[in-house]
Amino acid sequence: MLDRLFILGQYVAPQLMVSRLAGKLADNEKMPALKNRVVKWFIGHYGVDMSEAVESDPEAYPSFNAFFTRALKPGIREFEGGESVVTSPVDGAMSQLGQIRSDRVFQAKGQSFSLLELLGGDRRRADQFTEGEFATIYLAPRDYHRIHMPLAGTLREMVYVPGRLFSVNPMTAANVPNLFARNERVVAIFDTEFGPMAMVMVGAMIVGSVETRWAGIVAPGKREVSATSYDTETDPIRYKKGEEMGRFRLGSTVILVFPKDVAKWDPSMDAARNLRLGEALGHCEKLSQ
Numbered sequence: 001m002l003d004r005l006f007i008l009g010q011y012v013a014p015q016l017m018v019s020r021l022a023g024k025l026a027d028n029e030k031m032p033a034l035k036n037r038v039v040k041w042f043i044g045h046y047g048v049d050m051s052e053a054v055e056s057d058p059e060a061y062p063s064f065n066a067f068f069t070r071a072l073k074p075g076i077r078e079f080e081g082g083e084s085v086v087t088s089p090v091d092g093a094m095s096q097l098g099q100i101r102s103d104r105v106f107q108a109k110g111q112s113f114s115l116l117e118l119l120g121g122d123r124r125r126a127d128q129f130t131e132g133e134f135a136t137i138y139l140a141p142r143d144y145h146r147i148h149m150p151l152a153g154t155l156r157e158m159v160y161v162p163g164r165l166f167s168v169n170p171m172t173a174a175n176v177p178n179l180f181a182r183n184e185r186v187v188a189i190f191d192t193e194f195g196p197m198a199m200v201m202v203g204a205m206i207v208g209s210v211e212t213r214w215a216g217i218v219a220p221g222k223r224e225v226s227a228t229s230y231d232t233e234t235d236p237i238r239y240k241k242g243e244e245m246g247r248f249r250l251g252s253t254v255i256l257v258f259p260k261d262v263a264k265w266d267p268s269m270d271a272a273r274n275l276r277l278g279e280a281l282g283h284c285e286k287l288s289q
Contacts, residue, residue, distance in 0.1 A: 026064040026249065039067050046142040052076050069145055069211075069247045072277075079148075079242040079278040086135075086263060086282050087241065088275040089150045089199065090254055091143040096271050097135040097281075100257070105134050107179055117181035118200060118255070120159040120225050125189070128196045133263040135256045135281060136180070139248065146247040147254060148277060151284065153190030153197055155237040160218055160226045161185050163203075180255060186210045186218045188245070191232060194284035198257035201246060212246040213239075242278065261287060 028035070039058045043050060050056045054071045061067035079087050096106050103126070104112040115134075116126040139145060163184040172179060184203035189196055201210045209217045214237050215228070230237055239245050256263075265282035275281075 026068065028064075029062045032059075032062075035061075035064055038064055042067075042141070046140070048142045052144070065249045069249060071146070072144055077277040080280040081283070083152060083241060084194070084283045084285070085280050086150045086256070086258075086284055087148075088137060088277055088279045088281055089148050089245075089256070090137055090139055090145075090275075091277050092137040092139040092254070092275050094269060094271055094273045094275055095136040095138045095253065097265055097269055098133070100129065100132050100134055103130075105136075105180075105255075107136075111175075111177055111179070113178040113181040115257070117178070118185070119187050119198060119257075120161045120227065122159075122227070125157070125159075129198060129257045129259055131260040133258045133260075133265065135263075135265065135269075137254050137256075137275060139252060139254070144277060145249075146244050147199075147201065149190075149239045149241050149243050149245050150199075150256060150281070151190075151192045151194070151197060152241045153192045153239060154232050155188060155214060155230050155239075156191050156196070156232055157187075157189040157230065158212070158215060158218070158228045159187040159189075161187065162223045162225070180253065186212070186246075188212070190239075192284070194262050194286050195259045198255075199245075200255040200257065201248065202253040202255065204252040209249045210246060210252075211249055213244065217249075256281075258284065259287070261285070 036059050039061065042048065043058060050058065052072050054073055055061065058067060061070070081087070096108070098106055100115050103115050105115050105118065106112050115129060116123065119126050161184065164182045176182070180200070180202050186201045188199045188201070190199065203210060211217050262284050263282055264285060266280060269281055
């Protein structure tokens with residue numbers, strides 16, 4: 001009964017208003033005493049390991065979002081394998097992974113979502129990944145919330161897709177149809193030596209915004225799909241494997257998408273497995289010409 005009420009509340013809540021208000025409060029630097037109390041409660045409630053942070057003193061952060069997007073100490077995460085190894089772009093838990101079948105991406109038992117819708121509704125964009133592979137990684141509140149490159153790549157396109165702001169925890173994933181293709185999201189398409197790679201950063205309830213290194217804060221924004229193309233020849237935006245490429249200003253989910261026959265997931269990877277940034281998920285193979 002409580003689970004049903006929680007899901008029902010997701011539908012009727014003023015998601016956008018609540019999330020934007022939460023984002024503004026999380027950015028506020030004018031109430032340090034309140035911020036300190038909230039941060040200390042958050043650390044205790046969710047079990048945040050501050051010993052891994054560059055700044056371990058909770059009171060040193062000027063805002064809640066500064067704490068939430070805290071940097072890790074150098075060298076505390078290792079990116080496994082060579083350039084062909086796909087590594088986890090975040091700390092989190094594997095929600096699902098596998099093959100995309102007939103435009104459907106598996107979400108949870110009895111639920112799936114549309115790849116075409118996930119990537120913003122453009123058929124040419126989605127066709128690059130037909131029958132390809134995906135990995136969906138959920139970030140819990142306690143996790144490090146910066147996003148890093150799982151492979152080296154050159155940014156080709158960014159797409160902002162407006163939508164709802166359902167929670168993305170396992171309960172909601174199991175009960176809200178088409179969840180990740182309904183929520184607000186930012187899609188980044190990179191060219192890699194193995195072909196295109198999509199990184200989808202999915203918003204959720206009380207997620208203040210998504211921030212990228214190349215465009216700053218991307219969401220919230222317009223209430224229509226907005227695509228931006230980037231020059232990959234004369235002025236390329238390139239990131240090495242392991243480089244930070246963005247962050248969640250309050251947490252959510254990252255979905256990786258690869259073309260058919262490119263990504264080979266490690267057999268040990270399965271749903272609900274806890275992941276650390278840089279952990280090997282599998283490897284990529286170049287497509288035969």
